[in-house]
Amino acid sequence: MTERRKILLTGACGTIAGQLLPAFRERYDLVPCDVRDTTRSGEKIPNIQIADLRNTDRDAYRHLFGDIDAVVHCGFARPEGKEDPTAQFDAELANVQMAYNVYQTAWEENVPRVIMASSNHAADYYEPLILEHKFDFVSPDMRPLSDNYYGWAKETYEHLGFVFAVGKPNGRPLENVQIRIGGPRETDVSRCARGDLTCMRRALGAYISERDMAQLFIKSIEASDIRDERGVPFQIFYGISDNPHAFWSIANARRIIGYAPQDNSEIRFRDLIAEHISAATEAGEA
Secondary structure, three states: OOOOOEEEEEOOOOHHHHHHHHHHHHHOEEEEEEOOOEOOOOOEOOOOEEOOOOOOOHHHOHHHHOOOOEEEEOOOOOOOOOOOHHHHHHHHHHHHHHHHHHHHHHHHOOOOEEEEEEEHHHHOOHHHHHHOOOOOOEOOOOOOOOOOHHHHHHHHHHHHHHHHHHOOOOOOOOEEEEEEEOEOOOOHHHHOOOOOHHHHHHHHHHEOOHHHHHHHHHHHHHOOOOEOOOOOEEEEEEEOOOOOOOOEOOHHHHHHHOOOOOOOHHHHOHHHHHHHHHHHHHOOOO
16 A cells, blocks of 8 residues: 655645645645634634744744645735735735745755645736737746736745755755646636626636646646756646636646646536627627
8 A cells, every 4th residue: 555645735724725625635644734723614624733834933833844745835824904005015925935934944854845826826917918819828937927916926936936946045956836726716607797708718718626626736746757848846837627718828737747637617617608608699799
């Protein structure tokens, strides 16, 4: 029998971690941690470890990283004043500090790999251009550009991960994967106003099912070799299903870790698509 990997899951009470938990519990010896022990809906997470990874005193949570095979970092601090740009920046700066703490502690404790929950917002500047037919496609090797602090922080996680993967500051590389999660919800297409084909296209292109997201994270954890063409153990993967409307490339995830999404947004939401097309046709927009 193959020995089960031991995985540290940060932000375990959050939405993304909650979608990963069932598959992770079945497959791994899981160490969940967060700053609280319940989800937003009040559900208590079993065996959760309380830790604030924003704390620059890494000895306060170092024990969680011991004897770990991979860290999956979903931890995230929300800004208290959503309409205040300074509060937004301060919160995202704390998130960047937390990402550094995770990378550095993982490196110090010889964790083989970190999987970072990044976001499509790391390159969201391109999205309006795509939806306005002024740009066609985004691939992970393009320069990430965002026009907001949330996306800026996600891109900074990624660049910081590359620094750790090269290994120059510490003298030894830390393998890491950045997953730019798309739309991990079943409700985005239905939330579009009937006949709004632009909104529908975005929802269909960004969709990722729960089982596809679990597969993408699991294969990112378990792939034997994630080195790029220059030998740096670093990858960025877009987190979407097998969507014909996609405007983000998953070709590298298919090639490097064997990602094979099982779901397709056009099939999953075919009835809603028909409703949107019908409404747009009646309004003379299609």
